[in-house]
Amino acid sequence: MGLLAAPDAGLRNWGERLGADLPRLLEQFRELFHQEECECAGDLPVCLHREFLSDNVLRVLREAHQRAQEHQRGELTPLDLLISLFTTPQSIVAECFERIGVTAAKLTELAVMAEQFANSER
Numbered sequence: 001m002g003l004l005a006a007p008d009a010g011l012r013n014w015g016e017r018l019g020a021d022l023p024r025l026l027e028q029f030r031e032l033f034h035q036e037e038c039e040c041a042g043d044l045p046v047c048l049h050r051e052f053l054s055d056n057v058l059r060v061l062r063e064a065h066q067r068a069q070e071h072q073r074g075e076l077t078p079l080d081l082l083i084s085l086f087t088t089p090q091s092i093v094a095e096c097f098e099r100i101g102v103t104a105a106k107l108t109e110l111a112v113m114a115e116q117f118a119n120s121e122r
Contacts, residue, residue: 001029014114060084065095079115
């Protein structure tokens, strides 16, 4: 949900390609996962520890890190995370989209296109 809450240019491009209203999509995920509005700390960095991350989150982070390395990047991008969310086996995020008729393959294809667009803009 954080990717939708603070989308970068690549995520916004993916949303446009999907034909999605990102704020509405965020609201739908909040409703689906019963997340209430929170008092956010703004731009303060979050210090994450292993004990706070599920095995699924760690798997997605590892896959996103591997993807970034394969593309010769030293840092993860939001699109690395997004693509990993769609390509990770048994992804609940991909499953949510599948339920409304959008396949993980299509989501990934649109994210890769957005990534290519973002790279061409640099």
